[in-house]
Amino acid sequence: MKYIYGPVPSRRLGRSLGIDPIPSKTCDYQCIYCQLGKTTNFTSERKNFYPLEEIYEEIEQSINKNKGEFDYITFVGSGEPTLCKSLGKLILKAKEISKKPICVITNGSLLYQDDVKDDLIFSDVILPTLDAGDEKLFIKINRPHPSIKYEKIIQGYIDFRKEFSGKFWIEIMVMKGINDSKEELMKIKEKIDLIKPDRIDINVPIRPPTESWVKIPDQNIIPILNDVFGEYNNINFPEQGTFSVFGSNFEKELKTLLERHPMRLEQITETFSSKTVNEQDLLDQLNTLASQNKIKKVIYNNQTFWKLSN
Numbered sequence: 431m432k433y434i435y436g437p438v439p440s441r442r443l444g445r446s447l448g449i450d451p452i453p454s455k456t457c458d459y460q461c462i463y464c465q466l467g468k469t470t471n472f473t474s475e476r477k478n479f480y481p482l483e484e485i486y487e488e489i490e491q492s493i494n495k496n497k498g499e500f501d502y503i504t505f506v507g508s509g510e511p512t513l514c515k516s517l518g519k520l521i522l523k524a525k526e527i528s529k530k531p532i533c534v535i536t537n538g539s540l541l542y543q544d545d546v547k548d549d550l551i552f553s554d555v556i557l558p559t560l561d562a563g564d565e566k567l568f569i570k571i572n573r574p575h576p577s578i579k580y581e582k583i584i585q586g587y588i589d590f591r592k593e594f595s596g597k598f599w600i601e602i603m604v605m606k607g608i609n610d611s612k613e614e615l616m617k618i619k620e621k622i623d624l625i626k627p628d629r630i631d632i633n634v635p636i637r638p639p640t641e642s643w644v645k646i647p648d649q650n651i652i653p654i655l656n657d658v659f660g661e662y663n664n665i666n667f668p669e670q671g672t673f674s675v676f677g678s679n680f681e682k683e684l685k686t687l688l689e690r691h692p693m694r695l696e697q698i699t700e701t702f703s704s705k706t707v708n709e710q711d712l713l714d715q716l717n718t719l720a721s722q723n724k725i726k727k728v729i730y731n732n733q734t735f736w737k738l739s740n
């Protein structure tokens with residue numbers, strides 16, 4: 431599969447079947463916390479990157495193969511999914527084949543555009559990002575394409591929220607010394623009050639970020655978050671549950687997952703050891719791929735992660 435991955439475990443979405451219509455690191459942001467590495471195709475222009483028929487075919491195959499053993503179909507992946515010009519057609523295709531809810535995880539930068547709103551209106555859940563309460567911090571954290579303006583994004587959220595009948599869940603990435611002061615969090619809350627999402631998820635950078643100086647906030651942030659956001663959905667923890675793979679080619683399947691999702695060693699072991707190789711063989715294969723510079727080991731927050739080598 432080139433465009434579909436998982437199902438993968440997700441803290442918010444249970445088991446999520448991922449659809450990725452965007453080439454690796456094609457994005458209009460260059461977030462300091464991005465777990466996928468540096469943005470290599472920095473663009474805000476929407477287009478079709480791949481033949482739609484190929485994606486349709488994989489959507490159909492994967493939905494049939496997984497026989498409903500997933501909770502959500504999620505458009506997400508290795509770039510910003512709303513940059514796909516035919517996202518709406520893909521959403522409708524998935525809805526035609528499956529009754530599972532459709533979710534789009536987006537940075538929200540293009541939500542102010544009518545064509546993007548039209549594409550997203552048929553989904554069931556939208557998870558846009560809001561990491562900063564003003565333009566200055568937005569530029570520091572998300573490092574957007576010059577065509578993307580903060581106030582336009584906020585207005586886009588406010589307007590879309592009113593039109594959209596599905597669930598609108600905002601995600602905030604909170605990072606130590608960057609946006610974790612009460613003052614900065616209050617500024618974000620002011621925007622949240624205007625947008626009125628159904629829910630807020632507070633994330634911390636649990637996987638290795640693009641910039642090594644990005645850190646998880648101290649535990650004493652929790653009362654401040656409680657104070658500012660009141661009823662929010664808690665700080666996220668490493669996800670539980672198993673990943674799924676389609677085929678038996680270890681290297682191909684591992685790269686498909688790592689392209690979208692750096693994995694802890696125990697997640698790789700759990701996903702692959704019973705399928706094609708035992709644990710020692712698996713470690714040997716990981717080390718071989720690392721010596722060929724195809725993947726790399728990263729220690730972050732006292733945990734070992736494997737990522738694709740950029």
Ligand code: SF4
Nearest residue numbers: 457459460461464537
């Ligand atoms: S975190 Fe998302 S929005 Fe930010 S650079 Fe990475 S892919 Fe783009």
